[in-house]
Amino acid sequence: MNIRIVISAMMLPLASLSVAQPNSPLVRELDFEEVAQNYNTYNEKREPMSYLAGFSMEGDIQLLKKNPVQVMFNPLAKVDRGDCVLMRWDPVMRVWDKLAGNQLKNTTEGRNLYWAALIDSPGHYALMKELEKTGTTQLVLPSGCSAEEWRCVQQNMGVVCEGFAHTKSLSVPMPTLSPTARISMRYRKMGEPVQHLSDTVLGTLVSDFWKQPDAVNQTFEMSFASLK
Amino acid sequence: MKICIVILCVLTAPALAQDSGSSEYLSFYLRYDDRETMLSEYEEGKLLDYVYDLFLSESVIIDIRRSGSSFAQDALTEQRYHYFSELCKEYQLSELTTKINIVTTRFEEDAQADVRVLYRDPTQAKKVVRREGVFTHPDGWRVNCFLSDIPFLQGTQIHVMRTPEELSKLNLLTVDEWGNRLEIFGVVSVTLAADTVLPSRVKFQIPLHGISEVGCVEYTLMSNAENTFPSNGSKASVKREDGLMLWKLDTNRSGLYVIAGRTSDAQTYKFNVPEGFAILSGRAMSMSPYMNVEAVVAGNQLSASFRNMPAPELVTCEFTLADMQGNEYTIAAVSAKMLMHESFLSFLRKRDPVLPENLVAQKNTNK
Numbered sequence: 022m023n024i025r026i027v028i029s030a031m032m033l034p035l036a037s038l039s040v041a042q043p044n045s046p047l048v049r050e051l052d053f054e055e056v057a058q059n060y061n062t063y064n065e066k067r068e069p070m071s072y073l074a075g076f077s078m079e080g081d082i083q084l085l086k087k088n089p090v091q092v093m094f095n096p097l098a099k100v101d102r103g104d105c106v107l108m109r110w111d112p113v114m115r116v117w118d119k120l121a122g123n124q125l126k127n128t129t130e131g132r133n134l135y136w137a138a139l140i141d142s143p144g145h146y147a148l149m150k151e152l153e154k155t156g157t158t159q160l161v162l163p164s165g166c167s168a169e170e171w172r173c174v175q176q177n178m179g180v181v182c183e184g185f186a187h188t189k190s191l192s193v194p195m196p197t198l199s200p201t202a203r204i205s206m207r208y209r210k211m212g213e214p215v216q217h218l219s220d221t222v223l224g225t226l227v228s229d230f231w232k233q234p235d236a237v238n239q240t241f242e243m244s245f246a247s248l249k
Numbered sequence: 250m251k252i253c254i255v256i257l258c259v260l261t262a263p264a265l266a267q268d269s270g271s272s273e274y275l276s277f278y279l280r281y282d283d284r285e286t287m288l289s290e291y292e293e294g295k296l297l298d299y300v301y302d303l304f305l306s307e308s309v310i311i312d313i314r315r316s317g318s319s320f321a322q323d324a325l326t327e328q329r330y331h332y333f334s335e336l337c338k339e340y341q342l343s344e345l346t347t348k349i350n351i352v353t354t355r356f357e358e359d360a361q362a363d364v365r366v367l368y369r370d371p372t373q374a375k376k377v378v379r380r381e382g383v384f385t386h387p388d389g390w391r392v393n394c395f396l397s398d399i400p401f402l403q404g405t406q407i408h409v410m411r412t413p414e415e416l417s418k419l420n421l422l423t424v425d426e427w428g429n430r431l432e433i434f435g436v437v438s439v440t441l442a443a444d445t446v447l448p449s450r451v452k453f454q455i456p457l458h459g460i461s462e463v464g465c466v467e468y469t470l471m472s473n474a475e476n477t478f479p480s481n482g483s484k485a486s487v488k489r490e491d492g493l494m495l496w497k498l499d500t501n502r503s504g505l506y507v508i509a510g511r512t513s514d515a516q517t518y519k520f521n522v523p524e525g526f527a528i529l530s531g532r533a534m535s536m537s538p539y540m541n542v543e544a545v546v547a548g549n550q551l552s553a554s555f556r557n558m559p560a561p562e563l564v565t566c567e568f569t570l571a572d573m574q575g576n577e578y579t580i581a582a583v584s585a586k587m588l589m590h591e592s593f594l595s596f597l598r599k600r601d602p603v604l605p606e607n608l609v610a611q612k613n614t615n616k
Binding site: 095096097098099100101127129133134154175177178195196197198199200201222 | 422424426427428469470471472473474475476478480481502504526527529543546547548549550551571573
């Protein structure tokens with residue numbers, strides 16, 4: 022018996038199964054904000070992907086193996102089904118692994134068409150798409166500063182990048198950054214305690230914070246003038 | 250004389266259909282040891298090899314040979330008959346498809362055999378001749394199907410949506426999956442009668458204006474929470490018959506189907522946002538012809554573009570911008586032509602005069 026669940030990109034009420042069955046799996050939508058806070062959108066090669074939709078599934082793994090759940094996604098405009106990849110979160114490596122052999126298939130419920138996949142184990146799942154362009158943007162910290170942990174979220178692209186290295190420049194693996202891209206980091210100035218910077222935008226209106234981009238090297242230099 | 254021949258043919262036709270000697274039947278033979286009522290192990294194994302085929306077959310005939318006329322032979326034959334009756338029950342051979350006969354003549358192919366089992370080859374495809382026909386609905390649409398399917402298709406409802414108002418109500422995006430702008434000729438809603446499941450696809454022929462034999466593409470209509478949009482395009486079959494242009498739609502299920510063509514308009518609009526803003530979304534609309542296109546927003550959110558567009562005076566645009574403090578600004582229902590000659594900023598200033606003076610508007614370009 023397959024259980025059917027519809028995941029809509031805009032559907033905020035969570036899709037869940039009947040509570041009358043104690044062993045039935047529980048499915049809830051994973052929205053982009055949650056991914057931006059807790060996860061990233063890297064694939065196995067740590068290349069950024071574009072997040073389209075996702076869900077979390079909890080349940081007994083043995084029951085799920087016997088009765089896989091059919092999860093249905095609303096089709097996305099201007100996105101070809103063949104370009105979408107269903108991925109599963111690997112909490113150890115902090116990347117999304119491709120589900121081998123699990124292809125999205127067209128299915129219909131009444132007059133509505135959906136993309137469907139069979140899921141037979143609990144975890145976090147996401148529908149992702151490769152980015153069309155690749156490249157790197159450098160965010161250079163002022164001298165004497167180094168970042169210990171950073172995160173860059175660009176919602177319009179559905180991309181979340183992160184890094185944990187002790188570094189003086191953040192290499193964001195994206196060719197361009199939007200002025201609305203949000204940067205968070207833990208950084209340390211020489212001889213000072215660790216400080217937090219959360220959700221600052223790269224916009225040029227924050228003129229004292231980020232300097233103008235270097236158009237040739239895609240490098241942004243950072244200034245802490247506005248933080249005082 | 251002629252009448253007699255015709256009657257004879259009619260009478261013999263069903264007889265031939267039941268003729269177990271036709272080539273469609275396969276056969277095997279079994280032998281009993283002398284005066285035994287049970288098959289030997291070897292013969293039983295041989296029978297079991299065929300049991301699955303017998304189960305699948307639509308017609309099985311078991312002929313048991315009665316070799317003498319004594320009472321002893323009668324008892325023996327009865328026990329053998331009983332054995333095969335039980336076998337049929339055990340292996341779930343249906344009474345409707347299985348028949349056990351007692352015969353007195355020897356079998357030609359194996360004169361020593363006591364039992365002949367004939368069965369129709371289950372792997373051979375059924376050859377059924379079904380007549381096809383065309384049903385024409387009073388509303389003008391037709392359907393090519395088997396005559397037997399017509400009663401099910403008579404209750405079908407076909408509604409053609411083609412006015413801008415109807416398409417606008419669907420919130421239909423007029424682009425294909427690759428972002429190419431489409432000219433929509435019609436959206437057709439096919440609703441089969443309740444509980445109708447057609448075993449094979451049937452060909453609906455729907456008369457439409459504006460379609461042509463070349464260049465039309467048919468799509469199924471997909472929907473997400475915000476829009477409906479054409480998807481899974483394939484070449485549409487359009488033919489002129491009886492002075493009507495008919496779209497031949499192959500389907501076996503209810504649904505919404507779109508017929509559209511690639512537009513020949515070639516202009517590209519590109520809008521740059523002023524410094525200090527980012528573009529969140531954009532949309533171009535027109536009611537004549539109906540158009541609803543989302544802008545392609547650049548990854549850095551500093552520009553948005555529309556491809557395959559007509560002259561800008563026919564198009565109105567809608568944009569949502571954001572400044573770096575997170576405030577959102579909407580520019581709604583502005584002529585694309587006007588927006589190209591002025592700027593986002595002048596529109597924003599008209600609505601919100603307190604915008605910072607030091608913002609410099611960039612001139613939008615029309616390539």
